[in-house]
Amino acid sequence: MLVTTTKGEMDDSLLVKKEGSIDNDIETTTWVEYYLNDELVHRSAHVTLKTSPFTDLVAASMG
């Protein structure tokens, strides 16, 4: 699989992949990192919010 990196598209077989996640009251987040010789060349993150927006709702009104 080709991965977009800081050095262009690279085959993932050339890279070291690290993944992580966090799941708490606020969010469920996953991320993936690819390293080339210990250099971070790709990082993506995927956040799913859980919290109610009521407390930070700003001047919201619905027309």
Next chain:
Amino acid sequence: MTATHNFGTAPTRGTSAADTFKAALYVTTATVNAATTAYSSTGEVSGTGYTAGGIAVTNATAPSSTNTSATAGVGYWTPSANLVYSTVTLTTAFDTVLIYNSTQANAAVSVHTFGAQTITAGTFTLTMPSNTTSSALLRLTTT
């Protein structure tokens, strides 16, 4: 309700078109919170692939409400697609997204925070919750 924001078609403000909404990301040191009244570039992320002002929010679904003329309820709305910042490099940690109304002088709609992130030649995705009375991104108690 002042009808400042038209999430759907609404005659209140004399227009039949929904407004355009955008989503901007802010670094962890930025002051963006419930007191924020409008979009500002101060503290906004910058980096390859990211345009100041952020991305357009897909708004294909008008807001819904469970209230009637006799009973209170909940008005709710959720963007109809995830917020996706594709192929960006954002090396300064960020933890906030501001949704704002670019049709109405960039008036702030809502602020959402999450754990600090950086992105390197990758994609940052904010997945939208289900558009229900209990989980929609924006929920307002109506009377």
